Amino acid sequence: MRILNKKNNLLLLGFCFSGITYLSAQDSTNSDNPTVFTTIEMTPPAEPTITVNQDPRIKQLLDIKTKMDKDGVLSENYRIQLYNGNMNEAQKVLRKAETTFPQWKTDIKWETPDFKVWIGNYRSKLEMDRALKDIKKEFAGAFPFKPEKK
Known part of the structure; x- marks a missing residue:
């Protein structure tokens, strides 16, 4: 039994050597180089x-939301009241405010029994305070407030 094992081991060892010899003879790039290793050039992945892919209506919705944010529809906002009284005086104050401060939206609201002239739509208290400082120069009775959401 031992002889068969030795024969099998020698036979297996012979096949390994003949395989290595055959492979090294086939490698033409390393025929002058005694090592079996070859160099591999790696390129970085692309x-x-x-x-x-998005619905084109998403852009329209974002534009509408931006406009609503600027108008103060979606966020809490601050306003400044310039006048509270009768309609004729409110109209005069409105015209004066529109010519003096064209950068801010001015409008008249009617709350029983008076008309109120409001200016601006400020997103932060700091922004409102800066505007109030300028507005007080023209309208001494102006005061800030936060309108209630309906």
Whole structure:
């Protein structure tokens, strides 16, 4: 039994040597180099690309939301009241405010029994305070407030 094992081991060892010899003879790039190793050139992977398919109405919705944010519909906002009284005086104050401060929206609201002239739509208290400082120069009775959401 031992002889068969030795024969099998020698036979296996012979096949390994003949395989290595055969492989090294086939490698033409390393025929003058005694090592079996070859160099491999690695290239970096290509940059991945992402394609986003979205409904074109999303852009329209974002534009509407931006406009609503600027108008103060969605966020809490501050306003400044310039006048509270009869309609004729309110109209005069409105015209004066529109010519003096064209950068801010001015409008008249009617709350029983008076007309009120409001200016601006400020997103922060700081923004409102800066505007109030300028407005007080023309309208001494102006005061800030936060309108209630209906």
